[in-house]
Amino acid sequence: MSGETIFAIASGTSRAAIAVLRLSGPATRLIVKAMVRKLPEARAATLATFIDPASGEAIDKGLVIFFPGPHSFTGEDSAEFHIHGGRAVVARLIEVIGGFPEARPAEPGEFTRRALLNGKMDLAEVEGLADLVEAETEWQRRQALRQLEGRLSRQAEAWRSALLEAAALVEAEIDFSDEPDVPASTSRRIGEILKPVLEALRAELSAGRAGERIREGLVVVIAGPPNAGKSTLLNALARREVAIVSAEAGTTRDLIEVHLDLGGCPVTLIDTAGLRESVDAVEKIGVARALERAKAADLVLWLSEASEPSDVARGVEGSEIWPIFSKCDLAHGRDQGRPAALHISAETGQNIDLLIGRITDFARAASGDGYAGLITKERHRKAFEAAAESLTRILTNLDAPVELIGEDLRTASFALQRITGSIGVEDILSEIFSRFCIGK
Ligand SMILES: Nc1nc2c(ncn2[C@@H]2O[C@H](COP(=O)(O)OP(=O)(O)OP(=O)(O)O)[C@@H](O)[C@H]2O)c(=O)[nH]1
Numbered sequence: 001m002s003g004e005t006i007f008a009i010a011s012g013t014s015r016a017a018i019a020v021l022r023l024s025g026p027a028t029r030l031i032v033k034a035m036v037r038k039l040p041e042a043r044a045a046t047l048a049t050f051i052d053p054a055s056g057e058a059i060d061k062g063l064v065i066f067f068p069g070p071h072s073f074t075g076e077d078s079a080e081f082h083i084h085g086g087r088a089v090v091a092r093l094i095e096v097i098g099g100f101p102e103a104r105p106a107e108p109g110e111f112t113r114r115a116l117l118n119g120k121m122d123l124a125e126v127e128g129l130a131d132l133v134e135a136e137t138e139w140q141r142r143q144a145l146r147q148l149e150g151r152l153s154r155q156a157e158a159w160r161s162a163l164l165e166a167a168a169l170v171e172a173e174i175d176f177s178d179e180p181d182v183p184a185s186t187s188r189r190i191g192e193i194l195k196p197v198l199e200a201l202r203a204e205l206s207a208g209r210a211g212e213r214i215r216e217g218l219v220v221v222i223a224g225p226p227n228a229g230k231s232t233l234l235n236a237l238a239r240r241e242v243a244i245v246s247a248e249a250g251t252t253r254d255l256i257e258v259h260l261d262l263g264g265c266p267v268t269l270i271d272t273a274g275l276r277e278s279v280d281a282v283e284k285i286g287v288a289r290a291l292e293r294a295k296a297a298d299l300v301l302w303l304s305e306a307s308e309p310s311d312v313a314r315g316v317e318g319s320e321i322w323p324i325f326s327k328c329d330l331a332h333g334r335d336q337g338r339p340a341a342l343h344i345s346a347e348t349g350q351n352i353d354l355l356i357g358r359i360t361d362f363a364r365a366a367s368g369d370g371y372a373g374l375i376t377k378e379r380h381r382k383a384f385e386a387a388a389e390s391l392t393r394i395l396t397n398l399d400a401p402v403e404l405i406g407e408d409l410r411t412a413s414f415a416l417q418r419i420t421g422s423i424g425v426e427d428i429l430s431e432i433f434s435r436f437c438i439g440k
């Protein structure tokens, strides 16, 4: 694989002042030299005229940076061309580089894949990088950067070396002792080594899904009867006209999503079709989708007009549901005496900021107030749980036969190794790299 030299525009496809083309692989030196006449100093941004080696014609003037392997992102020779971002410039450069028989366009995430294969990054760090590229809020950015910088990896490795230390004691017993039982001093020492690891694992697991919530964002669904003002509320919360509003019941059919950043906390707000028994085939589908999303939501804003009997959350039991009364600017909306619920008007803006404040508080609490623990994905949690389970078994029965202790140590160690990807990662790799963009 590393016999091939790959290239891609790493700066996205939209028009911009500057575009960055990335190149990595053994033919990098040859291509750079051919295009700027001489190999530039390593790792220094160098002004150069890029030429088409076939005709000698200038393509553009810009910066070239050469990163000799192994001290590069991918671990192999690589380079960046910073060119003007015009479509014709980019197209010509791609054409010329693609004309080298040694070079081919990169697959999504292929630069990072090479970094992983060349040991420049481990799996948890790659996940952090993918999350950083996708981060939309400050909390997501910070969490992703911590993982990219190796915080999760280092901790998993530290725990694993403690397990190896315990395993060495167990091995010594198996090799050198004829006794079926572990001497008390050895099992005490094993307990001393493993107890803090188990406690730390349990502390991490006690944060629930906070890290995953930060990564994925909280889902808040606006649901309720037709014409309650759901789409109007979505627009008010998003502060732009996202959904169509009309006096006609049954306006919204599809799910309409907006991404909000509530104090750093990512929230996906979803407007849905008004819930009613409909004979219209399309509206029926809309109602079914609305119910499905509401059931899976972290929070449902159940909106209805104060003048109407509130038919709270039919069919969405199970989620956290807040009854909210709309159109409180209308006279009949006010005198209903429903103090428990929030009365809002998207028309006048009454209590909209209060509602945003409450959703923000809910979202922040549900995602652990910014969370700074290690678990950001279900697979991390599964691995921690598996390790904790094996360690619990050992610590509750330190007098067990050494072979059993050894077996549990191996299981725990494997679980932790899956975090950094030193074993059993093929299934996870394709999932991760399918999310990467071209040029990363
Ligand atoms: N007076 C007043 N009218 C409102 C308010 N919110 C919405 N409306 C009106 O109520 C009507 C229905 O609003 P929509 O936002 O389309 O209601 P919806 O719940 O999305 O309706 P469906 O998508 O059809 O289920 C429109 O005519 C809005 O202008 C409000 O706070 N005050």
Ligand SMILES: [K+]
Binding pocket: 226, 227, 245, 246, 247, 248, 249, 250, 251, 252
């Ligand atoms: K409507």
Ligand SMILES: [Mg+2]
Binding pocket: 230, 231, 232, 243, 244, 245, 251, 252, 271, 272, 274
């Ligand atoms: Mg609507």
